[in-house]
Amino acid sequence: MRIGRDVVVPWLAAAALLWSAAPAQAQERQPNRPNIVFMLADNLGYGELGVYGGGVLRGAPTPRIDTLASQGLRLLNFNVEAQCTPTRAALLTGRFSIRSGTYQVPLGGEPDGLTLWEVTLAELLSERGYATGMWGKWHLGSDESRFPTQQGFDEWYGIPRTYDEAMWSTLNESKGLWPSIGGGQGWSGKHAPLQPIYEARKGEKARKVGELDLDRRRTMEAEITAHAVDFIRRQGKAGKPFFAYVSFSLVHMPTLPGPDFAGRTGNGNWADCLAEIDHRAGQVLDAIREAGVEDNTLVVFASDNGPEATHPWEGSGGPWRGTYFTAMEASLRTPFILRWPGRVPPGRVSNEIVHVVDLYTTLARVGGADVPTDRPIDGVDQLDFFLGKKESSNREGFVAYVADRLSAIKWRNWKVHFFWQENMYDVPQRLPIPKVVNLLTDPREERDVAVHNSWAGVPIRRIRAEFQESLKKYPPIPLGTPDPYVPPR
Amino acid sequence: MRIGRDVVVPWLAAAALLWSAAPAQAQERQPNRPNIVFMLADNLGYGELGVYGGGVLRGAPTPRIDTLASQGLRLLNFNVEAQCTPTRAALLTGRFSIRSGTYQVPLGGEPDGLTLWEVTLAELLSERGYATGMWGKWHLGSDESRFPTQQGFDEWYGIPRTYDEAMWSTLNESKGLWPSIGGGQGWSGKHAPLQPIYEARKGEKARKVGELDLDRRRTMEAEITAHAVDFIRRQGKAGKPFFAYVSFSLVHMPTLPGPDFAGRTGNGNWADCLAEIDHRAGQVLDAIREAGVEDNTLVVFASDNGPEATHPWEGSGGPWRGTYFTAMEASLRTPFILRWPGRVPPGRVSNEIVHVVDLYTTLARVGGADVPTDRPIDGVDQLDFFLGKKESSNREGFVAYVADRLSAIKWRNWKVHFFWQENMYDVPQRLPIPKVVNLLTDPREERDVAVHNSWAGVPIRRIRAEFQESLKKYPPIPLGTPDPYVPPR
Numbered sequence: 001m002r003i004g005r006d007v008v009v010p011w012l013a014a015a016a017l018l019w020s021a022a023p024a025q026a027q028e029r030q031p032n033r034p035n036i037v038f039m040l041a042d043n044l045g046y047g048e049l050g051v052y053g054g055g056v057l058r059g060a061p062t063p064r065i066d067t068l069a070s071q072g073l074r075l076l077n078f079n080v081e082a083q084c085t086p087t088r089a090a091l092l093t094g095r096f097s098i099r100s101g102t103y104q105v106p107l108g109g110e111p112d113g114l115t116l117w118e119v120t121l122a123e124l125l126s127e128r129g130y131a132t133g134m135w136g137k138w139h140l141g142s143d144e145s146r147f148p149t150q151q152g153f154d155e156w157y158g159i160p161r162t163y164d165e166a167m168w169s170t171l172n173e174s175k176g177l178w179p180s181i182g183g184g185q186g187w188s189g190k191h192a193p194l195q196p197i198y199e200a201r202k203g204e205k206a207r208k209v210g211e212l213d214l215d216r217r218r219t220m221e222a223e224i225t226a227h228a229v230d231f232i233r234r235q236g237k238a239g240k241p242f243f244a245y246v247s248f249s250l251v252h253m254p255t256l257p258g259p260d261f262a263g264r265t266g267n268g269n270w271a272d273c274l275a276e277i278d279h280r281a282g283q284v285l286d287a288i289r290e291a292g293v294e295d296n297t298l299v300v301f302a303s304d305n306g307p308e309a310t311h312p313w314e315g316s317g318g319p320w321r322g323t324y325f326t327a328m329e330a331s332l333r334t335p336f337i338l339r340w341p342g343r344v345p346p347g348r349v350s351n352e353i354v355h356v357v358d359l360y361t362t363l364a365r366v367g368g369a370d371v372p373t374d375r376p377i378d379g380v381d382q383l384d385f386f387l388g389k390k391e392s393s394n395r396e397g398f399v400a401y402v403a404d405r406l407s408a409i410k411w412r413n414w415k416v417h418f419f420w421q422e423n424m425y426d427v428p429q430r431l432p433i434p435k436v437v438n439l440l441t442d443p444r445e446e447r448d449v450a451v452h453n454s455w456a457g458v459p460i461r462r463i464r465a466e467f468q469e470s471l472k473k474y475p476p477i478p479l480g481t482p483d484p485y486v487p488p489r
Numbered sequence: 490m491r492i493g494r495d496v497v498v499p500w501l502a503a504a505a506l507l508w509s510a511a512p513a514q515a516q517e518r519q520p521n522r523p524n525i526v527f528m529l530a531d532n533l534g535y536g537e538l539g540v541y542g543g544g545v546l547r548g549a550p551t552p553r554i555d556t557l558a559s560q561g562l563r564l565l566n567f568n569v570e571a572q573c574t575p576t577r578a579a580l581l582t583g584r585f586s587i588r589s590g591t592y593q594v595p596l597g598g599e600p601d602g603l604t605l606w607e608v609t610l611a612e613l614l615s616e617r618g619y620a621t622g623m624w625g626k627w628h629l630g631s632d633e634s635r636f637p638t639q640q641g642f643d644e645w646y647g648i649p650r651t652y653d654e655a656m657w658s659t660l661n662e663s664k665g666l667w668p669s670i671g672g673g674q675g676w677s678g679k680h681a682p683l684q685p686i687y688e689a690r691k692g693e694k695a696r697k698v699g700e701l702d703l704d705r706r707r708t709m710e711a712e713i714t715a716h717a718v719d720f721i722r723r724q725g726k727a728g729k730p731f732f733a734y735v736s737f738s739l740v741h742m743p744t745l746p747g748p749d750f751a752g753r754t755g756n757g758n759w760a761d762c763l764a765e766i767d768h769r770a771g772q773v774l775d776a777i778r779e780a781g782v783e784d785n786t787l788v789v790f791a792s793d794n795g796p797e798a799t800h801p802w803e804g805s806g807g808p809w810r811g812t813y814f815t816a817m818e819a820s821l822r823t824p825f826i827l828r829w830p831g832r833v834p835p836g837r838v839s840n841e842i843v844h845v846v847d848l849y850t851t852l853a854r855v856g857g858a859d860v861p862t863d864r865p866i867d868g869v870d871q872l873d874f875f876l877g878k879k880e881s882s883n884r885e886g887f888v889a890y891v892a893d894r895l896s897a898i899k900w901r902n903w904k905v906h907f908f909w910q911e912n913m914y915d916v917p918q919r920l921p922i923p924k925v926v927n928l929l930t931d932p933r934e935e936r937d938v939a940v941h942n943s944w945a946g947v948p949i950r951r952i953r954a955e956f957q958e959s960l961k962k963y964p965p966i967p968l969g970t971p972d973p974y975v976p977p978r
Contacts, residue, residue, distance in 0.1 A: 050838075053807060055838075056838065057565050057808070057929075059929045076545065076546050270930060312930070316808060316932055318807065318808050319536050319542060319805060350545070413548075413756075440548045441757065441759060443546070447803075
């Protein structure tokens with residue numbers, strides 16, 4: 001939602017007042033509002049970082065991110081949606097992607113991304129006086145009318161869609177990619193132009209500053225970091241709180257390190273990329289410290305979904321099974337580290353369930369904002385849990401959609417699969433009888449224990465019934481819905 | 490080998506002199522010899538401890554062992570043999586079990602275990618003036634002539650064979666075991682007596698102090714720990730160096746917690762057992778501190794092989810694939826933590842390859858002893874690596890036997906499988922073409938990359954050729970060989 005848009009539906013204006021009225025009390029609740037730096041890696045599986053059992057096991061230590069974890073809270077049961085676009089929509093709206101028409105990337109040509117009717121975290125924080133910036137992959141609308149600068153961000157640098165498109169380029173074979181890929185054969189910019197790289201400021205027309213070919217793909221991580229660091233330096237002086245959404249490009253395929261990191265580890269591209277993302281995250285952390293705002297800055301490092309499934313860029317889900325765009329644990333559980341000096345106890349590790357939609361509600365509260373009340377918000381406030389005021393999360397479970405299929409439901413250490421799909425390239429199989437697994441005793445989701453634990457079906461059926469009831473009451477926005485979107489009443 | 494045995498083959502006596510002559514220089518090399526406390530868990534997989542990505546993920550935190558890791562060296566590529574008896578033989582002889590007739594447990598009735606001709610680590614250290622004690626499962630000979638007190642240990646408390654036998658007891662169904670097991674039906678001590686629990690001292694006849702039924706199986710961890718703690722207290726006063734081999738009973742099936750730990754975690758028997766083994770290891774560490782010898786005591790915590798394969802006691806290999814008694818990584822890689830205050834740098838983590846046979850050679854050197862020169866010793870000296878004087882291990886690879894099958898060979902981050910077997914209950918399949926996997930990029934051993942990496946076959950073939958040459962020169966001792974054993978010449 002953009003306040004003061006030319007086209008405003010009456011009831012929607014009312015809703016706008018409804019949530020615009022809240023900040024006064026909100027700010028009293030949260031007088032000294034921290035800066036928020038949200039670093040989101042791309043397709044970085046649970047098993048990649050040293051502190052999650054990866055690091056040197058994957059060919060590269062990750063000392064900067066491991067140290068960050070020791071300074072704050074590390075979650076072992078942080079859950080996302082199954083793919084880039086759905087998770088990014090869930091983070092920015094607090095709503096499962098099935099609600100917002102972003103449950104997968106539509107075919108080229110159709111309108112894609114988030115309707116302007118959604119109220120993004122950036123809009124909430126911007127309304128509360130935050131400076132907001134975003135850098136990297138957006139993946140929530142490839143039309144300029146839906147760019148980050150139309151959804152609450154003051155500035156953006158990056159690409160609207162995905163890094164795969166770098167492989168359109170005929171440079172492939174000559175750039176050290178796996179020879180069997182053969183990408184780009186017969187390609188020409190005439191019939192399929194390369195994806196533009198944009199620089200944009202709120203209220204201005206986005207400027208095209210380049211094209212994503214394989215050379216540029218290799219430098220994106222450095223470019224994203226440089227823009228984020230510049231923003232943090234500027235805001236450190238500006239003396240108003242800021243929200244920095246650093247959308248890293250690694251380890252999304254093609255998983256290629258920057259020139260400074262190629263060959264750094266001696267263990268191949270993947271390990272070089274792990275070394276680079278750790279270094280880039282370290283540069284962002286250095287900028288926060290050098291800007292003198294470290295003590296009042298909440299930092300998150302997370303990933304949008306589980307590991308790549310595409311050879312030679314398979315990632316690691318650590319102890320979990322499966323790849324992204326499935327409902328297996330390796331798809332849903334990603335690293336999550338939160339540091340907030342003086343507020344979040346250091347060195348804490350928890351296996352409590354948190355979902356990416358919760359970040360919307362929790363960070364809105366941290367920023368002194370209230371979430372919309374005219375639509376279902378799935379995120380729950382986890383602030384007391386994050387601050388260590390309570391041991392348990394405010395969430396016991398959630399629905400796991402893959403595209404528009406309700407594929408599984410988690411509740412505590414139990415999970416029910418309605419479909420079975422281990423790899424994004426497998427055809428999902430509807431199970432004749434839902435499969436019940438115990439994630440504590442069976443992390444590989446191998447053994448159906450429904451016969452001994454049919455009781456677990458009771459809370460899980462309740463979660464499903466409540467969500468389906470809510471979908472009836474608030475019909476989901478269809479995939480590819482154009483603006484202006486008006487909810488049916 | 491026992492020095493001063495009544496029957497001594499002449500050339501063997503010469504060999505005895507050969508290595509008995511060494512201590513003088515050896516002691517000069519190592520004037521202030523530390524105590525050695527070796528804690529060996531049973532079937533504890535790579536994925537169980539908190540510091541290895543388990544802990545709360547498996548239902549129980551492991552704070553004591555995690556803290557121990559932070560005080561010393563933690564290995565990510567510590568390798569064992571594929572089963573209890575082979576690993577325990579390899580640890581005590583420095584020789585792959587295929588050499589010593591201990592590559593698997595023979596059928597009941599045949600002589601089992603280690604011939605007295607082998608020279609155990611306990612014998613080496615005992616010769617150098619160490620007090621030696623061992624508690625828990627021996628599994629290297631169920632005849633009294635091969636008990637620990639005949640193989641270099643001054644004292645022993647425990648069982649000669651395995652904990653499975655506790656399930657012979659008709660108590661099963663009434664003791665909360667998985668109802669489907671149905672063990673013990675029709676059992677009577679008349680035709681199959683329960684396994685005795687022994688207390689033994691060197692030079693004395695072993696005393697039977699109990700029988701291993703399911704009640705006693707639940708108290709074994711506490712009993713083993715109590716004896717180890719008592720020994721450490723006594724030796725702390727005795728003022729001579731000691732070697733304590735604490736052979737824990739958990740998490741071997743039946744995986745049952747002691748009465749004090751049943752229900753402790755609320756997450757079932759397995760998690761309760763994790764909580765108990767962490768507590769017991771903590772009691773051993775407390776005893777070392779309270780005895781005032783912490784600064785001069787080298788402590789190891791490791792496991793004899795990978796996770797259980799038997800429902801409901803499946804364990805976790807973390808990111809690795811397979812179960813024990815296979816050549817998959819989850820079978821071969823186990824936790825390994827080494828603390829030596831002032832000598833081994835704290836907080837170090839390494840993915841360098843170390844094999845359990847190396848502990849024999851390395852700990853012998855630490856204790857001022859030289860290893861036998863009249864037989865092949867497979868262990869290499871890793872002391873400089875452990876001390877941080879060098880970054881790399883002194884081992885690049887090794888042969889992995891499962892029973893008497895050469896199943897795989899590891900070299901650096903490469904592995905070649907000659908047979909395929911993921912689970913101990915599967916029939917091993919001889920592969921028509923050896924499968925080559927890259928353990929850095931493919932921890933699940935899914936993708937055969939031989940076609941792109943046939944070069945890796947060269948160092949791997951060399952390892953195989955050298956080992957097979959050595960087996961020709963020094964014929965392996967057949968399984969179930971009685972004493973006295975005389976090597977063919």
